[in-house]
Amino acid sequence: MTQPIRTPGRTGLSLITGGAGFVATNVAERLLASGRRVRLFDNLSRAGVEENLRWILQRFGDRVEFVRGDIRDESAVRRAVRGADQVFHFAAQVAVTTSLSEPFVDFDVNARGTLNLLEAIRACEHPPSLLFTSTNKVYGDLDDVLLRRRRSRYEPADEWLLERGISEARPLDFHSPYGCSKGAAEQYVLDYARTFGLPASVFRMSCIYGPHQFGTEDQGWVAHFLIQTLRRRPLTLYGDGLQVRDILFVDDLVDAMLLAHDQIDDTAGEAFNIGGGPASTVSLLELMDLIADISGERPGFAIEPWRPADQRYYVSSTAKFERLTGWRPRVGVRQGVERLLSWLAGARTPQLGAAAASKVAS
DSSP states (O other), X not given: OOOOOOOOSOOOEEEEETTTSHHHHHHHHHHHHTTOEEEEEEOOOSTTHHHHHHHHHHHHGGGEEEEEXXXXXXXXXXXXXXXXXXXXXXXXXXXXXXXXXXXHHHHIIIIIHHHHHHHHHHTSSSOOEEEEEEEGGGGTTOTTSOEEEOSSOEEESOHHHHHHOBOTXXXXXXXXXXXXHHHHHHHHHHHHHHHHOOXXXXXXXXXXXXXXXXXXXXXXXXXXXXXXXXXXXXEEEESOSOOEEEEEEHHHHHHHHHHHHXXXXXXXXXXXXXXXXXXXXXXXXXXXXXXXXXXSOOOOEEEEXXXXXXXXXXXXXXXXXXXXXXXXXXXXXXXXXHHHHHHHHHHOOTTTOHHHHHHHHO
């Protein structure tokens, strides 16, 4: 494998594509608090992100540079990369449902947009390190995993898998246009590390949640459940509600992302499964029970048929990244859900409405 190019003379400038998004806002806050400068690149197409942008600009002022641009615009991407010594690539089309209805848009944003970024980085005299966020959807629907049905969840019949989770040794099986576009993008990132020696790595992420997340039915389901509870609106569950995910609080994710950049000589050219792992799993029904226990309000729900590419069970094995970096998740499920609920209750965003937020906060 070609050795990654080292980046001498770091400027202290981080580029974050999709920079007004949920994860991006948390990464930017951590970087800025540490003294780095941050350039946010975003087209502001996702509902709620203007709130995140306003918050980060008000808090950190002229240490933050905001560039309104689209990852599909090659010239804009090249300009955005200039001067950066590290790149967090979050700009994406993030919903399976959107990919089904608009596959060309999904491909252009996720696959072609990532290629635009890779070419811009490759053209730099000293290429910045790159972290790309992929998805567990690159493993397909996992229909071959034999599951047992318990009272409130599915779990693997294989005790080894139940204890450890899905590892990177799992064969790729792109499912849905979204899985294909993100999978293609991550493979380009890994190959540019191999072929051109770019200092780039990939996170195949499970369910991330935390402050600054305005979740929807299609993406960010933990926050969506909490927002609907605050608004006293019912949920729609696709399938039977027994499906299980490992959820990871965003603070723990940011820790992992900074380690991936700090140890880029070791992480370059590698893909890592990143999530809460077997210790932080929850089913949809269990999350509703937890919300009821914490808030006193249990959301109502309706059941609809399974959607294409839905996984009944996905839990990350994070052992590979843990062995390499020493990282461990620290925030448990209950603590994380409590923290996100508290943040949402105090946010008083247009998505929530001041009345609902005020009610819970009181």
